[in-house]
Amino acid sequence: MHQQQLPFALDFPSEFQREYVAFVQQVRNVQALMTEVERFVLEHNKPELARFLQRYLPIPQLYLEQVQSQLGETDISALGGVERAAAQQALLALNSSTIVGELEQFSIDLRNWAEQAFEDEDAAHHHLDEAIQLRWQIIAHSIFYTIILGIIISLYTSRAIATPIQNLTHVARRVTQESNFELQAEVKTQDEVGVLAVSLNQLIQRVNALLKEQKAEQATRLLENEKMSSLGQMLAGVAHEINNPVNFIYGNLIHADEYIRDLLEILELYQEKVPDPPSEIRDRTEELEIEFLIEDLPNLVNSMQVGADRVRQIVLSLKNFSRLDDTEPHPVNVQECIESTLLILNNRIKKGIQIACQYGNTPPIPGYTGLLYQVFMNIISNAIDALLELPESRDKQIKITTECQQPEWLVIRIADNGMGISPENQAKIYDAFFTTKPRGVGTGLGLAISYQIIVEKHNGKLTCDSQVDEGTEFTIFLPLHPTAENVSPATPANYSTC
Template sequence: MVQKNKLQHSPSGVHLDTDVVTVLLIDDQAIIGEAVSRLLSNEKDIAFHYIDEPAQAIQTAISIAPTVILLDMVMPDIDGLMLLRWFRSHPATYDIPIVMLSSKEEPQIKADAFAAGANDYLIKLPDVVELIARIRYHSQAYNNLKALSAANATSQLQARQLEQTLKELKATQVQLIQTEKMSSLGKMVAGLAHEINNPINFIHGNFIHLHNYIQSLLGLIKLYQQQYPSVNPEIQNHATEINLDFIIEDLPKILSSMRMGTDRIREIVLSLRNFSRLDQADKKAVNIHEGLDSTLLILNHRLKQDIEIIKKYGDLPLVECYPAQLNQVFMNLLSNAIDALLEQPKQEQKQIVIETEKTDSGKIKITIQDNGPGISPELQHKIFDPFFTTKPVNQGTGLGLAISYQIIEKHQGNIYVCSDPSYGTEFMLEIPIQLD
């Protein structure tokens, strides 16, 4: 192989030299190789390589990375057109400019060469000025193409990196909003629960004494009635005026109702504390059903609008999780289900079905299904995107499902949606019983 000058390879990511000219001549006649070498001998910017074995052509081309290939049309072992097709089919050489060399200048031969992928056609041996001009022209075009391809590749890489960065920024923004939201909600709920809990405990604790006092007073009144059957007319008139018999009968009922009311308030306070779980920021084994029930209790004021809750709770073990975060997922999904049902006509039967079960794979599955209007197929793949919402302006941030998705991912689980206008929307959560 004849070689003149050295080819400087450009490593990936380094600026390509568009002035580099590297020529590879493939011809079975050594005299042609010597002749072309002499023609190019005075061109210091051209690195020339020659081989007379076509079988080594592709391997040699891959090795030296020519910017122009001069290829003989007719060779005894491998036809020039066949070798041309091989070059065009190989990923390392498919776009290298190839100039076909032939001793014949017949239109059909030229047409066959161009049809097979040739870039140019010259008669052997061409004029030196024309040969050098064509070599430089094709080499410059090829180097420009490589530079453009490298620039495009860099732009695509930068675009992908930018897209990934934007996704990470969005995810970080959602996490920050989630953290602030949960912190604010937790502090508000904890403060509210604390403020309500103290006076309610005071009232509830005094019911025992109040009940005893009232029973004692009622007992004393009955004793007076037994010991003094002849009642003073003035006392009798006053007893009739205040309806003493009704008071004696109704007062214990009022006391019982008041006690039931304080019990209910205490349940709500406990549910608020269970929902926020500020004292359980770390993962902990909890009863999933308690979290669902606490969330339903908080949403009870919205459920009274003709929405039926159907619970199909399975036999679940304690699940290791981040309770406050998982409760937030329940809140987001149930709130969305209620919003969807409130869009339905009043005469429609509105239902939310909550089902839990333990799977054979050591996970628990929680399904929340409503019979609302459903989610259109073209929107289903977007619902977990941050800030995407189908709700009107000022009625939704588009963060609920995005936050829920991240929380379930943190729990090493999955969240799926299945929706159709014929039956509504179903969200299914799968999380392991124990986190790694």
């Protein structure tokens, strides 16, 4: 405050004016500051500061008013020496007034406050430094403990997940290495690993069941093959045994025919040259009905020849059917195969079943005779079975056709007008053991074996076209020419084209 300088500035009016203006401005500044502090106090609830303000807030204004009242309205520059001295006295007297005392006290208190505030600020800075340090310490510790906790959790989690998965892998490896499908993984939890273990167990069980099924199927197939092969051997043996005596009979029948013709010729000559034989011969001739005998004997020999020929053919068919030497493919006459099969099945064909064969160009194809016999036997037997299911009155027909489809196939169609196969069964007919026939009648292997023989052994195709109540047609496609699959390079290539 410049109030102490004011009395002395009175001697220099222009300086006084400047000092006075500065003084008033200072008072205003102090008031403005105090109002600001008052707002701060109101906002931040500082009771001590509030009391301080309450006490000193009016002081600057009061002081200013008192200075102004001492100076009055007077123009300082116009004052004479005496008036100026009186004004000086009045201003100096003001210095010892209570208001100036208050003002000075205000100044002292303010300084104290300021010192206190600086101390507080220092302390605050100190606390702030400590707080910052503490914050960094907390951050560093947090990072450290988070890392440690992370490591512990990841170790625990990886163990918790990895151990059961390792167990599963171990079981899976053992199952595949040892082919032990009785093994099962331990299911300890209900989580994803537990579900995986259950699925693995189900998979192992499924494979086990399938393997057992396959083994049983293989065993039955083996048994069936064994049966077929011993049946084939027996058939071949019987055919061979019959073949010799039949050839013997057939061969001798030609001579017997010759001898009989010679004897009949001589008899005729006798009758001609000796027209009146003795009564004893005449009686005996009548008794033996020689005329009938002469007439019937050639027929008799002829029918014996036909019969023997048929037996020879049957024996040949049986021999072909049970051919055991089919290790290499060779030219097969399919028409002969079909004819021989029909001959063997002759006794089944009788009951009102008509067979119509239409052979187109049927050149020999590379294949296995015995196996193709089996195929024709299976398919024609099935057709006969289907027709025997029909009522007596129904017309029953089996139609067999062959044709050459250049450049690749010999096509054989075997059709019947039986009850047909339902669409859902059509999908299963080539499955091993699928049969709709009573136990002991059907084995369900005929078509499965036929499919294998045609597709795998001959590299051909086997298709079925069937309509319920209308009939069934099986079509066999056999390659006309040797292929890598159905013939060995050593096989002579004597196959003609269509």
